[in-house]
Amino acid sequence: MLSNEQLHLIEEMGVYHERRGMSPIPGRILGLFVVSDKDAYTFDEIKEILKISKSATSSALNFLVSTDRIEYTTLPGDRKRYFKWSPFKALENIERETNNMFSIAEMFRRAYELKNNKQSESANNLLMVMDFFNYMIMELPNLYNKWKRSYYK
Amino acid sequence: MLSNEQLHLIEEMGVYHERRGMSPIPGRILGLFVVSDKDAYTFDEIKEILKISKSATSSALNFLVSTDRIEYTTLPGDRKRYFKWSPFKALENIERETNNMFSIAEMFRRAYELKNNKQSESANNLLMVMDFFNYMIMELPNLYNKWKRSYYK
DNA sequence: TTTTTAGTTCTGTATTTGCAGAACTAAAAA
């Protein structure tokens, strides 16, 4: 079903996600979805392909669903869940990273307010970084929209 | 020296970095640099303020220096190192994140090449995400440059 | 009613991590 090259690439993607703080199995599941030809997998298929336990499969899938990285559909008269990777959700998540910049920018703002000497080098450095973040927070949504327009035109 | 609010904010920034995969102490050291008024700290000062061991201080500082998050200067006739947060390095690191997008985009490209059916939904989904990443890799440097011009004008 | 299915939850464990504390080192100072 999956070639050795594909399995190897899944591992690479797993490591990529691990390096950003995700645990191994969820990262590999994401890799599986990106690499494989099938666009939906059941619990048991994922478990078998990645050779992992039911408990690990269960918690990884629930984690990925709860963090909006994958989704599942069900079929009438079929209790299985069909998990799939949603590229739209993936892009939405990247866009949501802007909120993330927002949260660190907010911490920077508070740090600046707490500075005793607002003329210090340290305060000026912080002001510069704050300016950059505020700029990105303003401009990134425009960039995303520009891409959407170009993609869907 | 540092108020309770400042110490609390340092912890918050530490947690922020932890959530992105950094270990606790380096994250708090970064927080210290952002929050405090002083713009340079010695090994021992950091150790005392954060109440951590020499070994933890040593490995955290070396980690932060080696990943270009902080830097240090020395003074003639003084063996101490004076560590400081460089906002320029910080911004460079954010820019360097583009390379990071480049590495995942490259994995996507390989995944696409390995697909057996390039007409599948899965293949089309991947193409879309690849298009987005390639767009961002093209456009982000322009955005950074636009900020620089606006900031330094 | 019993069995199967599609999981979830619990229990235990091997591995990893994050750190402290102690021992060590190399250069400078006394």
Next chain:
DNA sequence: TTTTTAGTTCTGCAAATACAGAACTAAAAA
């Protein structure tokens, strides 16, 4: 020459993590 300084490296441990395997559950099928 001995002591101090500014760290680094080593040793050991407590806590967290990531998982397997077993027990469990709730709904559907037989």
